Amino acid sequence: MYIISKEFHFSASHALSRLPDDHQCRRVHGHNYVATMFFRSATLNETGFVIDYLDLDSIKQYVDAYLDHQHLNDILPFNPTAENLAKYLFDIFQPKFKELFKVEVSETPKTKAIYEID
Numbered sequence: 001m002y003i004i005s006k007e008f009h010f011s012a013s014h015a016l017s018r019l020p021d022d023h024q025c026r027r028v029h030g031h032n033y034v035a036t037m038f039f040r041s042a043t044l045n046e047t048g049f050v051i052d053y054l055d056l057d058s059i060k061q062y063v064d065a066y067l068d069h070q071h072l073n074d075i076l077p078f079n080p081t082a083e084n085l086a087k088y089l090f091d092i093f094q095p096k097f098k099e100l101f102k103v104e105v106s107e108t109p110k111t112k113a114i115y116e117i118d
């Protein structure tokens, strides 16, 4: 199996709900998010690609247009945890990119949430 990945960066703010009153993440705060999208295929195309990285530009355009410099609570219909964001991005792009099998969302250099199919 061949696997490729590409990172998409965006800056956004959020406040998490359904947390204890004294949890710091209830307060509005921001992250420099990194969403890494993973694509796999058992075969390569005639060029030797799983997918041309250039063909992933629609993901960058979406991230830039809809997520970058937004307050995520205002634009997403769910509690904007990293886990929920990973599943959200997977659901948006898997119909277009059948090779997509995993999305990682990192809020800080030390954390990662992953959604992946079997």
Ligand SMILES: Nc1nc2c(c(=O)[nH]1)N=C([C@H](O)[C@H](O)COP(=O)(O)OP(=O)(O)OP(=O)(O)O)CN2
Pocket (backbone or CB within 6 Å): 016, 025, 080, 081, 082, 083, 107, 108, 110, 111, 113
């Ligand atoms: N499982 C999850 N836990 C937390 C999430 C999340 O999306 N999924 N999100 C947050 C906060 O939004 C934020 O990411 C804080 O994370 P944390 O690692 O606590 O950040 P700090 O920089 O404060 O951590 P240090 O350990 O002080 O470096 C919280 N949890």
Ligand SMILES: [Zn+2]
Pocket (backbone or CB within 6 Å): 014, 025, 029, 030, 031, 107
């Ligand atoms: Zn946060």
